[in-house]
Amino acid sequence: VHRDLKPLNVMICDDLPTSEAVKILDFGLAKIKSGELLGSFIAAQTTGLMGSPFYMAPEQWSDEPPDARADVYSLGVMLFQMLCGEVPFKGSSIPSIMKKHLTTDVPSLASKGVEVPPQIEAVVRHALEKEPEHRTESADEFARELREAMSLASAELKRTGDRAPIDPGKTIVTPAPANITTPPTGSSTAFDPLAGTISAAALQEEEHKTLFAQRELAREAAQKQRLADEEAQRLRVAEQKRQDEEAARDKERKHLEEIVAAQTKVLEEKLTQLASTMSPKTGGVDAEATHIQRAGMITAGDSLAGSASQAFPRVDVDLAPKKRSAAMPIAAVALLVLLAGGVVGGYFIYKSRSDVIAGPVKPATPVDPPIKPDLVEIEGGTFQMGRNDSEATEGPAHPVTINTFSMDKTEVTNAEYAQFVKQTNHTPPEQWGSVKPQAGQELLPVSNVSYEDTIAFAAWRSKRDGVTYRLPREEEWEYAARNGDKDNLYPWGNTWSLGHAATLDAGVGREQPVGTYPAGANRWGVQDLMGNVWEWTSSKASVYKGNTLQLPAQYQDWIVARGGGYSSPTNKVSGTHRDWFAPNYKNAVLGFRLVKAAS
Structure with missing residues (x-):
């Protein structure tokens, strides 16, 4: 075989x-x-x-x-x-x-x-x-x-x-005859013996794409697993803390119950002893308390002849018990009852307070105020999209009419994207190394995000603000970058100027905080349309009508990006330059901004 x-x-x-x-x-x-x-x-x-x-x-x-x-x-x-x-x-x-x-x-x-x-x-x-x-x-x-x-x-x-x-x-x-150097017009039966083979370069590119996709999937899976593990660990720690606090409350409650039980037993014994000493004496009174002796007085029945005086006979009289002697034991009993009630009441008051204090106290989670977008209204109009004197994919120039819309003044920042990641548990950009950007990088444009990531972010922001946000269409982006019907090549005019954008010529070496180059704004005040990071649009890769180029089949679902980045040379940065990437593609120089329809 x-x-x-x-x-x-x-x-x-x-x-x-x-x-x-x-x-x-x-x-x-x-x-x-x-x-x-x-x-x-x-x-x-x-x-x-x-x-x-x-x-x-x-x-x-x-x-x-x-x-x-x-x-x-x-x-x-x-x-x-x-x-x-x-x-x-x-x-x-x-x-x-x-x-x-x-x-x-x-x-x-x-x-x-x-x-x-x-x-x-x-x-x-x-x-x-x-x-x-x-x-x-x-x-x-x-x-x-x-x-x-x-x-x-x-x-x-x-x-x-x-x-x-x-x-x-x-x-x-x-x-084939030696003098024929070009294939005949129309259909042909000419046979290419190399047809149907795959070049090493093509395979290498395919392998690179496959490896990239595999790495992305593996990284996302690892990130999700790490976040899941962290969440599981947090739940385990919280559950263990709750159980420890519950055990401590149970132990304290049992200790107080033992104290109350011991005091109650002592009180019961004292009350029993007190009750045994309070039995009343019926049928008489204390002799000393009822004995009346009237010495040194002469009354009827005394000797009238000056004979020696003598005591009157003893008289026993039934009298009411003395109030003073009876009230003292009653007061003692009342005092003991109050003391017992105070102990029991104090226990229950303490118990109720301890249940509130010792329970799992959840500190108030600080809520970051939402970072609302700064939108700039772009007045609609008609302009010439594309140009004829540059790369083939940029032509031919053709008229396009744009309706009024509003655009983010700058690219979406790390700070706002971090709020999206926190609230939706979405996978953060790889370079963050965490669920939030490194300190000091909050105002950098978010990058290393795919087209699919931007769609999820737009849905989140739309739900938060009650407004429908989306990626700009390719023609809307170019209209803004070229100052609408002025058809400028750059937002600031038709001549490239240093100090207007973060590009390779600027020598910055990485993305810059949004708004660093105010001189590069368009006539409406939208900034950073040139350089810093490429920006996703919502348009699929295409060839303009009238262009003889044929778009390869594998690129038909890819998405157009505009604007160039900090690593782009000047000839790759203009209001008409186009490129496209796979929807799941991520790169450190690829970010985005959003738009919404006019109010």
Whole structure:
């Protein structure tokens, strides 16, 4: 099994008969096991070409061991290419090519502008079956089917743009005349043996993009995981603190309950003793308290003859108990009751206060005042967008009418973006190293944000302010940068001036605080439109109407950025210069500002 059949590996010797002239080269992959094939493309050092994913059978993209039918599939791709001039499955990246080989039906030759007898097309489609068991069994079988198809069908092949019949034998073995240096107009059956290969440079660029995307995904995942871990740790600490405080309150409560219980027991014992001494004496009074002795007095019943005086007889009288002696024990009991009530009441007062004080006190979280945008109204009008004397992507100049709108006076700062990150838990820019920028960098324009990040920020600010904010359209941005209908090349005029913007010529080496160059403002007062950081717009990459350039398919969903940055040379900074990037692209010189419709 060769495993790497492609036009580059099939050579034709001019000095041999046709039956012996075809030679197959490069059996380097024939000894590689199928499990080692992926990622093992062989580099041809003399041509700078690598691999041949356009010709690989579906089973070669998986762990299935290929057999001779894999080579038949490659032959089918080559025959398809010989008939219409291009391979059946193309793509801008290896994954996209692989997906088409695995899932997409083989396009018809008619869709490529070629009229081919159905018998021959059937041979091609049979060789390109995705399941090996449904595919042509071997190269001999493939040759036999092709001969039969040629004998049954007309050998005349036609392209829709060419009416002259083409000899299929000559398209294989006859070289192009030496005096023809340009391809014929209209459709052509000219065959490029290098077609369908991928250059090392293209693969390197693709690998770079893939690695960048992987790093971004890994970094975002790590950032989210770190934030989640920090939040989980904070919750664990808060829960542990709550449990410790609850345990301390329980311990204090039990201690107070024990004190109250002990004091209550002492009071009960004293009350019992006091009650036992307060039993009243019924049926009489204290003799001393009721004994009346009237000495030194003579009354009826005394001796009238001057005889010696004598005491009157003792008289016992029932009297009310003395109030003084009864009130004292009652007062004592009342005092003890008040003391007990004071102790119990004091406990409950202390308990209620301790529950309030000892509970988890949440300090008032300082709320940062929202950083409201400083918007400048841009009066609408008509201007000439683009220009004809610069890079091809900037032309042709054409009139565009803009409605009145309001634009941020400066680029969005780190300070405002930090509020967005804090309130939404959005991933912060990588260079911050935290959820907020480093001290002293709050007024720098936020950078290293993707188009997708800016859309999320605009939604957050819109919800906060009750106003719909968005990225400026490309034409709105240029209208502001060129002073509207004045059509200036720069916000300050038509001549570049140092000291008006942070660019490579200024030698600043990094982004500057917004508003550092007031002389660079446009006629409405909008600042930093030139330099500092590139600014995302909401417009997709495009070629202006009337421009003959063709936008590659892989760029059609990319987003336009404007204005240049602190590392941009002067010739890349103007009101008309354009560039575009993938929506998830991030760079230290890429930021944004927002606009809103007129009130």
